[in-house]
Amino acid sequence: AQSVTQLGSHVSVSEGALVLLRCNYSSSVPPYLFWYVQYPNQGLQLLLKYTSAATLVKGINGFEAEFKKSETSFHLTKPSAHMSDAAEYFCAVRAKAAGNKLTFGGGTRVLVKP
Amino acid sequence: EPEVTQTPSHQVTQMGQEVILRCVPISNHLYFYWYRQILGQKVEFLVSFYNNEISEKSEIFDDQFSVERPDGSNFTLKIRSTKLEDSAMYFCASSVEGSETQYFGPGTRLLVL
Numbered sequence: 001a002q003s004v005t006q007l008g009s010h011v012s013v014s015e016g017a018l019v020l021l022r023c024n025y026s027s028s029v030p031p032y033l034f035w036y037v038q039y040p041n042q043g044l045q046l047l048l049k050y051t052s053a054a055t056l057v058k059g060i061n062g063f064e065a066e067f068k069k070s071e072t073s074f075h076l077t078k079p080s081a082h083m084s085d086a087a088e089y090f091c092a093v094r095a096k097a098a099g100n101k102l103t104f105g106g107g108t109r110v111l112v113k114p
Numbered sequence: 115e116p117e118v119t120q121t122p123s124h125q126v127t128q129m130g131q132e133v134i135l136r137c138v139p140i141s142n143h144l145y146f147y148w149y150r151q152i153l154g155q156k157v158e159f160l161v162s163f164y165n166n167e168i169s170e171k172s173e174i175f176d177d178q179f180s181v182e183r184p185d186g187s188n189f190t191l192k193i194r195s196t197k198l199e200d201s202a203m204y205f206c207a208s209s210v211e212g213s214e215t216q217y218f219g220p221g222t223r224l225l226v227l
Contacts, residue, residue: 032214043118043205043220044157051214090157094214099170100145102216104157 002027002093006105014113019063019078021108023091026072033074034092034102035065044090050074052096061085086112116140118219120206126225127196135191135222137206146189147207147216148181150174157205163189196226 007022025031032051036044048059055067061084065076074091091105119138127133139146148160161171163181180192189208193200203223207216 034215036218041220043120044207044218046215046217049215092157096214100147100162100209100214100216101159101170101172102147102149102157103159106156 002031002095002103004091004093004103004105006089006091006108008108009106010109010111012111012113013081015083016080019076019081019085019110021076021089021091021110023065023074023076023105024072025074025091025093027093027095029095032094032096033065033067034094035059035063035074035076036090036092036104037061038088038090038107040087047076047089081110081112083112083114086110118206118208118217120204120219120222122222123220124223124225126227129198129226130195133193133196133224135193135204135206135224137189137191137208137219138187139189139206139208140210140217141187142210143208143217144211145169145209145216146181146183147209148191149205149207149218150202151205151221152199152202160191196224198226200224201226 005024034049035047048057050067058064063078088109092102121136146163151157161175162169203221205221206219209216
């Protein structure tokens with residue numbers, strides 16, 4: 001079985017400040033890991049993914065995430081927040097060779113203050 | 115860039131009515147999925163579909179739910195007799211064979227009264 005925990009359902013950052021969204025996972029087999037973003041009234045858009053290549057993964061819009069096996073974490077960061085980053089962010093896990101379903105965390109809503 | 119599309123964007127129905135949610139996956143994709151998100155809760159997997167059959171389903175996906183690929187482009191989710199607790203945003207997703215990435219549609223917001 002697999003599960004995902006996102007610490008903090010809401011995060012508020014100032015424009016230009018670091019964005020850090022936390023994700024911890026549990027999986028009985030090596031996982032694929034994903035971050036999706038959902039802008040208001042839109043669907044889920046893939047930000048980045050980890051598939052067992054480089055542990056530091058770069059995504060769209062200046063976001064990156066680092067896979068740390070020892071910590072079972074896949075935290076998402078962006079050095080400098082922009083107003084357009086206001087959205088909800090979802091971490092998801094998929095176990096390799098164990099079906100295709102994604103298991104999502106509860107989501108973190110990011111508010112960017114001017 | 116190809117996208118997954120879903121219709122309708124919003125649907126309101128009475129409890130006990132049947133609803134059909136429609137999705138057009140990306141054209142060369144072979145794996146199709148439905149997920150739902152009840153307001154304020156996590157996005158939950160419902161079902162995956164490959165080669166004209168269900169490949170995996172969750173415990174949520176009971177006999178009230180069915181999926182179908184009626185032609186070469188559409189992928190539908192039917193709820194036979196809707197309940198109040200079926201009110202949610204329903205997302206369709208698709209992926210190409212050999213890829214772990216699922217591409218999501220914009221969702222259908224279903225409200226059961």
